[in-house]
Amino acid sequence: MNRLVASLLTFSVTSLLAGSAALAELKPSPNNGDITLPPGFHAVVVADGVDGVRGMAVAPNGDIYGRLRGGGIEALRDTDGDGVADMRERIDTGNGGSGIAVHGGYLYYSSNDAVYRMARAEGELVPSGQPELVVSGLPDKRQHAAKMFTFDEDGMLYVEVGSPSNALGDPDRARGARGLSEARVQAFLSEHGGIWKFDPSQAPQTQADGVHWSTGHRHVLSLVWHPVADQLFMAQNGRDVLDVVRPDIFNAAYNAEHVAEEFHAVPQGANFGWPYTYYSPIEHKRLMSPEYGGDGQKGPAAGTYPDPVIAFPAHWAPMQMAYYGAEQFPAKYRGGIFLAFHGSWNRPVQKGYNVCFIPFDDDGKPTGEWSIFADDFMGKDEIRSPRDAKYRPMGLAVGPDGSLYIGSDQGDRVWRVFYTGE
Numbered sequence: 001m002n003r004l005v006a007s008l009l010t011f012s013v014t015s016l017l018a019g020s021a022a023l024a025e026l027k028p029s030p031n032n033g034d035i036t037l038p039p040g041f042h043a044v045v046v047a048d049g050v051d052g053v054r055g056m057a058v059a060p061n062g063d064i065y066g067r068l069r070g071g072g073i074e075a076l077r078d079t080d081g082d083g084v085a086d087m088r089e090r091i092d093t094g095n096g097g098s099g100i101a102v103h104g105g106y107l108y109y110s111s112n113d114a115v116y117r118m119a120r121a122e123g124e125l126v127p128s129g130q131p132e133l134v135v136s137g138l139p140d141k142r143q144h145a146a147k148m149f150t151f152d153e154d155g156m157l158y159v160e161v162g163s164p165s166n167a168l169g170d171p172d173r174a175r176g177a178r179g180l181s182e183a184r185v186q187a188f189l190s191e192h193g194g195i196w197k198f199d200p201s202q203a204p205q206t207q208a209d210g211v212h213w214s215t216g217h218r219h220v221l222s223l224v225w226h227p228v229a230d231q232l233f234m235a236q237n238g239r240d241v242l243d244v245v246r247p248d249i250f251n252a253a254y255n256a257e258h259v260a261e262e263f264h265a266v267p268q269g270a271n272f273g274w275p276y277t278y279y280s281p282i283e284h285k286r287l288m289s290p291e292y293g294g295d296g297q298k299g300p301a302a303g304t305y306p307d308p309v310i311a312f313p314a315h316w317a318p319m320q321m322a323y324y325g326a327e328q329f330p331a332k333y334r335g336g337i338f339l340a341f342h343g344s345w346n347r348p349v350q351k352g353y354n355v356c357f358i359p360f361d362d363d364g365k366p367t368g369e370w371s372i373f374a375d376d377f378m379g380k381d382e383i384r385s386p387r388d389a390k391y392r393p394m395g396l397a398v399g400p401d402g403s404l405y406i407g408s409d410q411g412d413r414v415w416r417v418f419y420t421g422e
Contacts (some may be wrong), residue, residue, distance in 0.1 A: 044083035053407025056395030162219035229364030235318035260311035273305030281311035315344035316352030328402025
């Protein structure tokens with residue numbers, strides 16, 4: 001029996017059990033699969049040995065797709081409703097990438113320079129459609145090359161193009177680095193460090209066909225559309241090595257705490273101030289980067305760039321976000337956003353390695369608060385290097401029954417988090 005026939009034969013079972021399995025059928029894994037959760041929440045390990053999940057998506061029938069660190073997609077299906085994947089298929093997509101989504105009958109995924117899609121018929125675990133180019137020719141440089149994307153309620157596609165640089169210093173990341181001229185910065189930002197909006201119905205397209213939605217980014221792997229707010233949101237990875245560029249002004253302790261991971265609403269035309277500035281979550285203000293005359297005190301003129309809605313701690317490394325529009329979890333979670341952090345190398349003592357929750361009010365506005373939802377992915381009380389972490393959460397997706405799926409790009413595990421109140 002070929003895998004397409006097997007997928008079709010199991011579709012009805014999958015729809016009834018895997019996609020919307022009764023919570024009573026789910027038995028938590030021992031120790032919730034080595035993570036901690038709020039009271040009433042439990043986790044079952046969906047799969048181990050999944051080779052580095054960079055992004056996740058869940059189809060309406062409950063099939064799970066993980067974009068893998070080394071390239072390709074892992075497709076997972078639970079046919080008996082116990083939460084554990086008993087069908088696993090690998091989809092070869094060539095080179096690396098992180099973005100993935102199930103949208104409008106297609107499985108979308110990104111490489112480092114393009115966005116593709118494959119038509120996915122009802123019941124197919126592995127799409128039978130051939131890969132189609134949606135957007136091609138995106139910049140692919142050594143740093144910050146991954147292309148994350150999301151869709152709005154009208155089906156428009158938003159793709160972030162990162163900046164292959166720390167802060168456009170010359171030489172970059174080096175002691176005494178000087179910033180580039182205004183003309184060179186603007187030329188750089190015309191192709192990098194922003195979000196571009198595309199209409200997938202007009203595929204194939206290039207970057208020049210898109211709307212340049214926002215600018216002044218360093219790199220963003222956290223994009224989500226909030227349907228109540230009717231707004232795009234992002235979390236940006238902050239800059240590194242302030243102490244290396246100007247050791248006469250900054251030390252390692254300052255660098256470890258004073259560069260926020262910034263959570264923003266993203267209206268069209270927004271400029272978030274990179275490479276000229278960074279935001280200190282300790283001093284609660286935007287400051288100039290040392291490459292552009294910063295000394296830990298100077299800031300841009302008031303109102304030049306927006307302050308973040310939330311200034312998360314420095315070097316936590318925000319990854320995939322997921323909007324929670326389901327009803328399984330308690331009311332306080334509904335309409336909020338989950339955000340995975342997988343930790344950064346640029347801290348003497350590592351922090352992050354958790355999944356946070358960001359509440360929104362009934363009008364779709366973030367309250368400005370946040371809390372850690374899932375924790376203890378590090379597996380140790382203290383580590384000095386990301387390599388020492390047991391797990392590094394990165395992929396997040398909400399399933400059709402309201403369960404939250406978490407994928408790790410280190411430790412190779414996928415969890416399904418569910419709520420019983422017990």
